[in-house]
Amino acid sequence: MENKTKIRTSISLFIFIFISLSCNNVQVRNPELCFKTNEGDWHIKTDDSKWIKEVITDSEELPVSEIIDFRTFDYLYKYKDDSIKFNNTFYSHNPSKVYFKDKRFLYFLVNDSSGDALLYKKCKSNEYELIGGEYLKIFPNVYWQTKKINNADYQTFKTMNVSQNKSEWEITIGIDKNNIYYGADIITKTIFETLYWTNKDSLKIHYHY
Amino acid sequence: MGNIIKDFCKRYDILPLNTPVLLNFKLDGTYKRIGGDNHTVTLSCSNRSVSLTTKKVIIEEGWSFKTNIQSSAAGNATLEISVDGTINTRILFRFLESKDVFKKDRYDLLMDELKYVAPEVNNSPPHAEYSGNYCMGASERGLSELLGDTTNFYAVERITHKHKNSVGFSGKSAVDRGKKFQSLGYTEKNHHFKGWKIIHAKKDLIYNAKDDSEAETQYSNVKYDIVDFNATGKNTLTTLFDNDINNKEIGYHIYYFTVTDGFHTLLLIIDTLTDPCNPKYEIWDQHGLTSSHGLLADIAEGIRRQTSWTFANSCLNRYKTKKTKYYDSTDTYLWKIKQK
Numbered sequence: 001m002e003n004k005t006k007i008r009t010s011i012s013l014f015i016f017i018f019i020s021l022s023c024n025n026v027q028v029r030n031p032e033l034c035f036k037t038n039e040g041d042w043h044i045k046t047d048d049s050k051w052i053k054e055v056i057t058d059s060e061e062l063p064v065s066e067i068i069d070f071r072t073f074d075y076l077y078k079y080k081d082d083s084i085k086f087n088n089t090f091y092s093h094n095p096s097k098v099y100f101k102d103k104r105f106l107y108f109l110v111n112d113s114s115g116d117a118l119l120y121k122k123c124k125s126n127e128y129e130l131i132g133g134e135y136l137k138i139f140p141n142v143y144w145q146t147k148k149i150n151n152a153d154y155q156t157f158k159t160m161n162v163s164q165n166k167s168e169w170e171i172t173i174g175i176d177k178n179n180i181y182y183g184a185d186i187i188t189k190t191i192f193e194t195l196y197w198t199n200k201d202s203l204k205i206h207y208h209y
Numbered sequence: 210m211g212n213i214i215k216d217f218c219k220r221y222d223i224l225p226l227n228t229p230v231l232l233n234f235k236l237d238g239t240y241k242r243i244g245g246d247n248h249t250v251t252l253s254c255s256n257r258s259v260s261l262t263t264k265k266v267i268i269e270e271g272w273s274f275k276t277n278i279q280s281s282a283a284g285n286a287t288l289e290i291s292v293d294g295t296i297n298t299r300i301l302f303r304f305l306e307s308k309d310v311f312k313k314d315r316y317d318l319l320m321d322e323l324k325y326v327a328p329e330v331n332n333s334p335p336h337a338e339y340s341g342n343y344c345m346g347a348s349e350r351g352l353s354e355l356l357g358d359t360t361n362f363y364a365v366e367r368i369t370h371k372h373k374n375s376v377g378f379s380g381k382s383a384v385d386r387g388k389k390f391q392s393l394g395y396t397e398k399n400h401h402f403k404g405w406k407i408i409h410a411k412k413d414l415i416y417n418a419k420d421d422s423e424a425e426t427q428y429s430n431v432k433y434d435i436v437d438f439n440a441t442g443k444n445t446l447t448t449l450f451d452n453d454i455n456n457k458e459i460g461y462h463i464y465y466f467t468v469t470d471g472f473h474t475l476l477l478i479i480d481t482l483t484d485p486c487n488p489k490y491e492i493w494d495q496h497g498l499t500s501s502h503g504l505l506a507d508i509a510e511g512i513r514r515q516t517s518w519t520f521a522n523s524c525l526n527r528y529k530t531k532k533t534k535y536y537d538s539t540d541t542y543l544w545k546i547k548q549k
Contacts, residue, residue: 048324094327094497115368144333163429165526166342166473168499168518183333 050117085130132159133172162196211237218486238270258282309397309547310460327497347495383467383474404442469519470538
């Protein structure tokens with residue numbers, strides 16, 4: 001009698017699992033990021049626990065479920081090929097949480113002035129180039145931490161890592177044919193030399209010093 | 210009839226008050242897919258302050274079961290587990306509320322502040338509040354949140370970056386601030402650790418460089434191995450932390466500490482709550498999580514890394530200011546923080 005009960009329970013469980021898997025249960029690459037509410041709405045949950053319901057595209061705001069492919073959506077650094085391109089140990093310990101991608105698009109997470117989190121569909125997932133630190137190229141622009149760098153020269157823009165006083169970490173700076181950049185801002189050569197240590201010979205290779 | 214097997218380690222012997230802790234058990238034996246017998250397992254505790262979420266399960270041999278245990282009062286409690294009406298196991302738990310062991314809600318406030326400060330420090334350009342050397346500021350802002358004290362610790366409003374009080378660091382070192390916290394009753398104990406050995410051959414690579422550029426290159430080469438432990442240092446440091454956290458309930462232990470005799474200030478967090486059988490540590494500074502984090506068993510190595518790069522940094526600064534006749538002390542000072 002007990003065995004019959006067990007067999008019946010096992011069959012019921014198998015049928016339940018089969019129905020669950022075949023009835024539109026979306027597989028999610030990162031369940032910490034993507035949530036479905038009891039009402040059936042999808043949300044993206046940021047690292048600082050903000051909930052995003054819509055993605056901002058060029059022309060409109062659309063529910064996340066209409067744009068994002070949850071099976072492939074994740075932080076950019078979680079993709080092995082991209083994580084290497086951050087090329088600075090700091091980001092292995094303190095990963096960047098502003099860039100995301102799925103199989104189709106790259107996304108920027110931006111906090112607006114009131115502290116709300118906004119998710120932008122930025123370009124196709126084969127149209128960006130991560131060039132070191134949080135610097136990223138999308139033709140014809142260069143970005144740092146999602147901020148567009150004004151007047152950056154797309155063609156010659158490169159990055160390099162430099163050390164700084166009283167910090168364990170190197171910092172990734174930007175260099176193009178015209179300027180040196182700290183984050184998204186231009187810094188003068190004098191300030192650069194005051195703040196950072198670098199082998200000047202290697203700097204010469206990148207910058208007209 | 211199988212015995213009850215505890216699927217948790219000795220660190221569960223001492224538990225925090227008012228915190229549900231999940232205990233895993235198994236009924237010894239091998240699960241028979243067909244023809245196994247059911248056994249009735251009951252869990253009880255005579256201490257009325259203790260609550261259990263599971264009081265009875267009907268299981269077969271080889272099956273697991275679990276219960277949350279929680280107590281509203283300090284003291285001892287014996288969990289009694291019976292199988293088919295016969296007492297099988299008695300487990301003694303001690304419930305404690307130590308002032309130097311923090312619960313998750315306080316830890317979350319600390320982490321929230323450190324995670325707020327780090328991007329501000331790393332920002333381009335940083336707000337004036339964050340533009341200087343911010344290690345002492347970041348550490349104290351974390352402690353201010355942890356302890357809920359915005360009067361005695363450096364504390365700053367978010368968004369506006371306005372100071373919440375007149376605490377400043379002019380003319381003060383982290384050692385001065387640690388002593389101040391001690392005098393205010395916010396420290397359980399303090400440690401002065403000297404068990405380091407400077408690798409002079411590596412120090413001299415910086416000191417004997419031909420110019421600043423070479424000294425900077427040598428700094429990068431030696432930063433993580435210019436300081437080692439002396440013969441007993443690693444053991445002493447490991448034991449120091451073991452002694453601090455053993456015989457305490459599971460939770461978070463927080464240290465304010467400074468390496469290379471005040472050169473850099475950091476916070477050390479030991480977490481015995483998330484996975485009590487595999488406790489972990491993390492060291493944070495103004496930039497975020499440092500490279501020193503991992504299993505508690507490796508904590509001495511983590512502190513050595515922070516001591517090493519900071520000592521190398523101090524050697525480089527001495528080289529640049531032509532003060533290489535001497536070198537800085539590598540002493541470490543730690544204050545174990547407690548709630549008053």
